[in-house]
């Protein structure tokens with residue numbers, strides 16, 4: 134966009150672009166939290182230590198499709214793309230259209246697909262993109278504050294969409310979501326990352 138087109142853009146778009154330039158991804162994330170605190174559930178993105186720890190159990194050679202729920206401003210997206218095979222895909226799903234627009238604009242990688250929608254619809258989203266199943270699903274969703282019934286629906290859909298041997302990688306700020314997870318995943322590995330705001334509880338649920 135040249136300077137004349139930029140000057141003609143509606144005021145809210147100009148203000149948003151200026152905020153993005155001034156505050157970067159953290160500003161977009163914080164704005165998302167202010168607009169939808171219950172759905173976002175955190176005020177700062179995950180730390181690098183959390184990212185490395187959560188992804189440490191992925192077998193990248195056996196990963197054709199990696200799905201992420203609630204990417205926010207994409208804290209995990211580039212680290213996942215850095216590890217992903219060249220012929221594999223990353224599909225991210227978020228209910229917040231501002232985050233999806235931001236990600237689609239800032240991540241220029243042909244393996245990356247950003248979908249505006251709910252994680253509860255993961256099976257149809259995966260099918261629409263030509264896959265039968267996902268190898269790994271990563272979630273930063275705030276399970277404990279999601280609307281009634283949404284958490285169980287997402288857990289059940291995730292269990293169905295994973296291939297046998299695949300895993301659901303979940304990072305949360307409390308261990309409460311593990312009780313819900315254990316209804317759908319019988320083998321759960323447990324971890325904890327203190328260098329995160331707030332410290333982070335990690336669960337890897339394996340599909341039998």
Ligand SMILES: C[S@@+](CC[C@H](N)C(=O)[O-])C[C@H]1O[C@@H](n2cnc3c(N)ncnc32)[C@H](O)[C@@H]1O
Pocket residue numbers: 172173174175177178179202203204205206207208209226227228229232250251252253273274275279283
């Ligand atoms: C804690 S933030 C994620 C933070 C980010 N992944 C990180 O590592 O910094 C939670 C995200 O989940 C999204 N979200 C909430 N409910 C959702 C749902 N049902 N399906 C997909 N995304 C959802 C929110 O819009 C928000 O982007």
